Amino acid sequence: MRHTHATRPHARTLAISLLAVLTLWFLSGPRPAAAVEIVPNKLSVNGFFDTHIAYNLYDSGTTGLEVDHWVTMVNWRVSPRVRFFGDITLEHGTHYDEHGQNGDIKTRAFVQFQHSDAFKAAAGNFQSPFGHYNQVHDAVIAFTTVDLADAFYADRQVGVDALGTPVHSHLYAREAAGVWLSGHALPVENWGLRWDLYAINGEVRDGRNPAQADDNANKGIGLRTEFELPAGLHLGASWYSERHGGLGTDPTLPAPAGAERRALAAEAEWQIGPLNLQGEQLWSRVESYPVPLAPIPFVQPDTHAMGQYATASVAFGAVIPYIRQERYRNRWFDDTYEAFSAGVAMRASPGAVIKFQHKAVARADDVSEAQLAVAF
Amino acid sequence: MRNPPTTMLPAPPAVPYPLLALRAVLRAALPVLLLLATAGTASLLPAHAFEIVVNSDNLVPQIGTAELKRIYLGEQEFWRGGPSGPVQPVLREEGDTDFLRRLGVSQQQLTNRWMRLVFSGAAYPPHVARSDQEVLEYVASHPGSIGYVEQYSATPGVRTLPLTD
Incomplete structure (x- = not known):
């Protein structure tokens, strides 16, 4: 469930949008x-x-103009083998603001030592390498659809707090502070292997969930591998695990000590000429999670969750029609989300893209969106 | 001496005017057709209609198409047997069709690939040049760079790099 927030297109938002679009279009x-x-x-x-x-993005019958992201990134080659990367993101209508606020500011920064293609080490705050698109920072210009698949990338209900209030979160740490090792090897000609290994403090933001809180006691570790096979086929797998530390003993907080989250994902992408096929599957579970106010106190609920999506697109030059099917299911709450999206992305220039999408959502409002993204 | 009667000579064959006209056109067009055929063959003779250029301090003897593709897709960030620093590929505003065909990628794929890399913070953004001259100037001043030009003109600090299969 997404959080309701204001969608009125007030003058300031509109003016900022137009100014930014014009500026970046020229740039x-x-x-x-x-x-x-x-x-x-x-x-x-x-x-x-x-x-x-x-239309219908957050509430039935509403039409809203959203300014989703304004992101500025800095790349600095400190030396031939040391690179600094940082960005500041201004978000409006963020999907995972737990407090219903309309705006958000995020920062990301890390320093990376590049020994070779086979080994790189970074430290700082980064988007964790989990799944295919988690690292692209919601940059809609970098993927075909209007939005990333909710069934995989958006926050979902993962538990309840001590008062029985639903708690939402991603099924893994979407961004975090920690250490990140990565590399790319070519064991055989035309075959590639990409790997990522990271140890983090759990999720930096949105701490009110059973297993993710940035109280420096919530440690996570993750691994991702991607095989690059001939004929444009990529196969990947991600694994993530975290354990909440001993600081979550406050009974009013939904973060019991010892709660553990484990997530596993598989991904595939196949580029066949202009045709692109892509899909991801995710399994997630919270373990050691007693619920004080459950009908039977301190029962261990079945917290298995599963998300999946498949996308197909064809590039006719700069015009790319696409379809996507996605599904999410959480056994505990019997929460099932299913949506089918169809749309077209048109690249006005390599630095600007316009998209139109209609999403049919099972047992909920359909959503129609038109989107403009400009990069520089 | 009597001249033979002219009526004894064979009469010239009567050629229809349309055939005469066609023959004249073919005769006139033959040199043009030969020229075009020669020119077409000549354009197919070289393996590619572009040159790979690197900094003259770069001692890499040659480069294969597979490695070139990895560099231009951002999958290989360091030279093998070349400068110690990172590879700096120079992209073109309008991708050369012959170059992209050689790599087996489309301009759209190349753009999408770099978008993903840059916005995930995984790579330093590549330099984008507007002309052959700009490519040559950039390569001359950056030892780790590599670019391609449609027409190479000798430039201090730049040399061509043989492209193998």
Whole structure:
């Protein structure tokens, strides 16, 4: 369930949208992922902006203009083998604001030591490498659909607090502070292996959930591998586990000590000429999670959750029609979410994309959206 | 001496005017057709209509298409047997069709790939050049860079890199 928030297109939001669109449209130009090079090959600034108008996005019968992201990223080559990356994100209408607030500011920053293609080490705050798209920072210009699949990437109900209030979270730590090791190897010609290993403090934000709280007592570890096979086929798997520490003893908080979350995901992508096929499957479970106010006190509920999606798209030059089917199920709450999306993405230039999408949601309102994203 | 009667000579064959006209056109067009055929063959003779260029300090003797593809897709960030620093691929605003065909990727795929890399913070953004001259100037001043030009003109600090299969 998404949080309700204001959707009125007030003048300030509209003015900021238009100004930003015009500015970035001029900056973007017909170039692929170009950045503003402050010092060539040393310091660059890039980013993106996206806005959309939607019908029924959060409430029935509402039409809202949303300014979703305004992101500025900095890349600094400190030395040939040391790189700093940082970004500041201004979000409006964030999907995972637990307090119903309309805006949010996020920061991300890490330093990466690059020994070789086979081994890199980073420390800082980063989006955890889980699944295919978790690292792209909701940059809608980097994927075909209007939004990432809710069944996989959005926050879902994962438990209840001591008062029985639903608690929402991602099924893994979407971003966190910690250490991140990665590499890319070519064991056989035309075959590639990409790997990521990270140890983190659990999720930085949205701490009110059974197993994720940034109280420095919630440790997580994750692993991701991706096999690059010939003929454009990529197969990947992600695993994540975290355990809440001893600080969550406050009975009013939904973070009992010892609660453990485990998540496993499989992914596949196949590029066959202009045809792109992609899908992901996720399984998640919270263990050692007693519920004080359950009908039978301190019972261990079945917290298995499962999310999946499959997307197909065909590129006719700069016009890319697509379809997506997604499904989520949580056994504890018998929460089932199912949606089918169809749309078209049109790349006005390599730095600007316009998308139209209609999403049919089972047992809920259909959502129609038009979106504009500009990158520089 | 009597001249033979002219009526004894064979009469020239009567050629219809349309056939005469066609023959004239073919005769006139033959050199043009030969020229076009030669030109077409000549354009197919070289393996590619672009040149790979690197900094003259780069001692890599040659590069294969597979490695070139990995570099331009951001999958290989460091030289093998070349400069110690990272590879700096120079992209073009309008991707050369022959170059992209050689790599087996479309301009759309190349753009999407770099979008994902850059917005995930996984890679330093590549330099994008607008012309051959800009490619040559950038490569001359950056030892780890690699680019491609449609027409190579000798530039101090730049050399061509043989492309193998």
